[in-house]
Amino acid sequence: MAKDGKITMSDVAQLAGVSTMTVSNVINERVRVSEDARERVLAAIRESGYQINPSARNLRAGRSGVIGLAVPQVGNTYFGMMAELVIEEARRRGYHVAIEQTGALAAGEAAAIAQSRRLQLDGLILSAVEVDSLVPPVPVQGYPIVLMGEQDPAGRFDHITVPNEAGTAAATEHLIDQGCQRIAVVTGGNLDRLTMFTRRYNGYRTALEDRGLATDPRLRFMVDALSREGARSTGRRIAEAGLGIDGVVVFNDTVAMGVMRGLRDRGVSVPGDMRVIGFDDVPESASFIPSLSTVHPDHRWKAAKAVDLIISRIADPSSPPRQYTVPFEIVRRESTA
């Protein structure tokens, strides 16, 4: 540090026998530089171990070089993983990431936006759950925000979303392909609003209809609580329902694992008696016993796209909002074997 930190562009310029502007131009590839000068500069950089000083560059550019990432909880493995990927992708593009937590609450999300502005972060990637409440006086105007996860029905924001319907439909079809006939679904939240829960539930219904299977309202289970224990007790209810259930589509992996534990409490074996499939492919899913089949969205693609979106939004705040859907695939594991 002591040494590295002291080497400046003018040191390099001197070494190469050119002006600092030429060094800058070589580094940033802005204007054409003669082959001769370019090579001398590159050699000087290599020799000296020069590293650009981000503070100076950012000062000059009038930006902070930091983007915010607001998620419900970093402790949660799903968001931990996403944070890790976003950090990597951002670094690759010369940005740092500052992490905020929202607790999945509307107030937390509003606070994250305010905080992000206050800290003069260049923009914010927001894993918003309560999109509908992102209206004034929440300070969303004139600040680069990209939503990651939920969609904005009003189309006001850039967003990148997982394929809720298509993914759940594919999961359901996978169960059908494996021979399941009476497929239950575990959902949650309020199905009157168009939330992630509703979308995933719709995917399940669509698949059943497409494949000519009857939809039976008794096969729809609301998760008892968004916790391991809540999911476990839901699993027990499914085991005791006595409806000939042979497959279960669950709206996310964490809950799916809880459901499997509940099934096992009641002596139901997975996949022997019932097959189970989740959504997200969180890290634990592969090592759970039995390992969990699931909808695997391309997490890195998602992170990279979110970073690209926020950077281009920062560059051009007035362009129309864009929407993207993450590619996905079904991962087949023991739980649906």
Add this chain to the structure above:
Amino acid sequence: MAKDGKITMSDVAQLAGVSTMTVSNVINERVRVSEDARERVLAAIRESGYQINPSARNLRAGRSGVIGLAVPQVGNTYFGMMAELVIEEARRRGYHVAIEQTGALAAGEAAAIAQSRRLQLDGLILSAVEVDSLVPPVPVQGYPIVLMGEQDPAGRFDHITVPNEAGTAAATEHLIDQGCQRIAVVTGGNLDRLTMFTRRYNGYRTALEDRGLATDPRLRFMVDALSREGARSTGRRIAEAGLGIDGVVVFNDTVAMGVMRGLRDRGVSVPGDMRVIGFDDVPESASFIPSLSTVHPDHRWKAAKAVDLIISRIADPSSPPRQYTVPFEIVRRESTA
């Protein structure tokens, strides 16, 4: 942003009718400023919504304002949680945090150090596992590094460590207090070197000796693998050992949960037949079934101390290394009821 970002110190100065230096002095509380001037400045700051520009400040100060945090894996809940706390504590002190991953490998740790220097981060908080390999040519010289987690036997680095011996001893004593007489221990790694495994194992032995219980080498189980499945099979072995075991001390929570699953595979009930206690108090431990008693180090204290250490190390690179141990308490939950 457009607006906030444009307000500079001289805008504030003009508004308050003073010079920029007075504004700077008010903000940084460096020298005494008259009550009158101070109030006008504060009012101007409030009115204008002024925010200091970190790039300019850092450029001037010759630092980056970013510290690195290298952990084995952010996806891991324990490190996710620690990362979250370190980020918060750092922000509180005006620093950003850049996260690196080491994969718990010596090479990864060396790479994190090199990368951290290369990026000109002001310092690095390193959750090192392979401390012994932190020797040249690993570039540790003249760069502020604080170790978090493992100790440096050579005493070359600042470090902050969890109370391996004392914590495990207290855990073991808790089992004894609950009436356990034949207490097994689950450990791992290589007990010939003084690693976290060895220290925790020693804590267990010390407690048994202090309380006058016999130590029986057959009660020492090496975890089959550092994974859920590995721990599970270790749990089965414990269940089948037939040594009258009525308590198990496990070196961390994740493995403890795997062990409990293995015990259950063999019909051993926790805490009915055996009591189990872990170490770390990761987020899942409270919601596991049964909830896991464990050694709870003060995670926030640890994060705050690590940040304080690195900041003071940055300020004074030549002061002698300092060592701290995190305070802890035993959390009693269902698994030892």
Add this chain to the structure above:
DNA sequence: TTGTAGGCGTTATCAG
């Protein structure tokens, strides 16, 4: 106690 001058390292601008 307050203000002035100058420079931290980079890059936009414009002249050469």
Add this chain to the structure above:
DNA sequence: CTGATAACGCCTACAA
């Protein structure tokens, strides 16, 4: 194609 100059916003040093 290259270089001199000025400026980004802040703070140390010194002067008033």
